[in-house]
Amino acid sequence: SSTGAAMASSLFGLGRIQGIDRPAIAVTLPTMQKPLVVIDGGANSTCTPQMLKQFAIMGKIFSKNVLGVDEPKVGVLNIGEEAGKGNELAQQTYNLLEEEKEKYNFIGNVEGKELLLNQCDVVVCDGFAGNVVLKVVEGTSSLLFKMIKNEFKSAMKESEPPQKRASQIKINKIEKQNISQLITLFEQYKNDDVHVNGLLIHSMPAHDGKTYGF
Numbered sequence: 243s244s245t246g247a248a249m250a251s252s253l254f255g256l257g258r259i260q261g262i263d264r265p266a267i268a269v270t271l272p273t274m275q276k277p278l279v280v281i282d283g284g285a286n287s288t289c290t291p292q293m294l295k296q297f298a299i300m301g302k303i304f305s306k307n308v309l310g311v312d313e314p315k316v317g318v319l320n321i322g323e324e325a326g327k328g329n330e331l332a333q334q335t336y337n338l339l340e341e342e343k344e345k346y347n348f349i350g351n352v353e354g355k356e357l358l359l360n361q362c363d364v365v366v367c368d369g370f371a372g373n374v375v376l377k378v379v380e381g382t383s384s385l386l387f388k389m390i391k392n393e394f395k396s397a398m399k400e401s402e403p404p405q406k407r408a409s410q411i412k413i414n415k416i417e418k419q420n421i422s423q424l425i426t427l428f429e430q431y432k433n434d435d436v437h438v439n440g441l442l443i444h445s446m447p448a449h450d451g452k453t454y455g456f
Contacts, residue, residue, distance in 0.1 A: 259300075264289075266297045267369070268304050269376050271358065278357060279305045279364045280319075284373035291334035294318070294366045298339060298346055301364035314363035317352035319371055327351060331368060 259265070269283035281301040286293065298316050305314035318335050320328040325336055328351070339348040349362050357365060357375065367375070 262296050262300065263293055264296075266293075266300065267372070268301055269372065270309065271376075271379055273358045273360050275360045276311055276363065277305075277309050278360075278362075279309070279314075280357070280372050280375055281364065281366055282369040282372045283376050284369045286369040288370075289331065289368040291331060291338050294331070294335040294368070295338045297366045298348075298364065301366060302346065305363050311363045313347055315349050315361075316346045316364045316366065317349050317362035319357075319365050319367035319375070320351035320353065323351050323353065325350070335366065 264286050266281050267283035267285045268279050268281045270277045270279055272278075279301045281297045281304075282289065289297075302314045302316055305311045316339065318328075318332055318339065320332045320336075322328065325340070326333065328336075332351070336351060339346050340350075342348075352361050352365055354375065358379075
């Protein structure tokens, strides 16, 4: 799939939202409680602080009206929690959102390790960092599922005594239910939504029919 082609066609076909300089890709990632919006997920590799401020507006609206999150909290993706951390873009974006903290429900900087821990509901960043986040999460989830699958196979070896295998099957059924829920969660939130004057669903190669069950 070509993100560049999708962006270009959406701009020509749908146009920009009034007051928005550049559209952005909102990536929804699963957490244990509610979906997280990472914006931009790859549309703009080079951004200005003003663009990230606009992404915060769009991400907050998307989180509230599409994902049903009440009073979404906004954070800036950074390498540390302190206000002075990060590069110039992160620092200036922090200052812009901090000036209107209540309007944006701004909580400050969010580190990568906290993304899936429900620290906030919307994380803003440039498209380069956002796309790296997306690909790391996809790769990690794929690795996790493969490791779990291999564990199931090894637990069901024919060399095990029948009584032990029967007990293991019962345990595996319970574990499999939990794992299936986790897999469904990741598949459900792999879709990317491009913020133009309309809605464009941009499919990635790893997507399947379950992704669009809404």
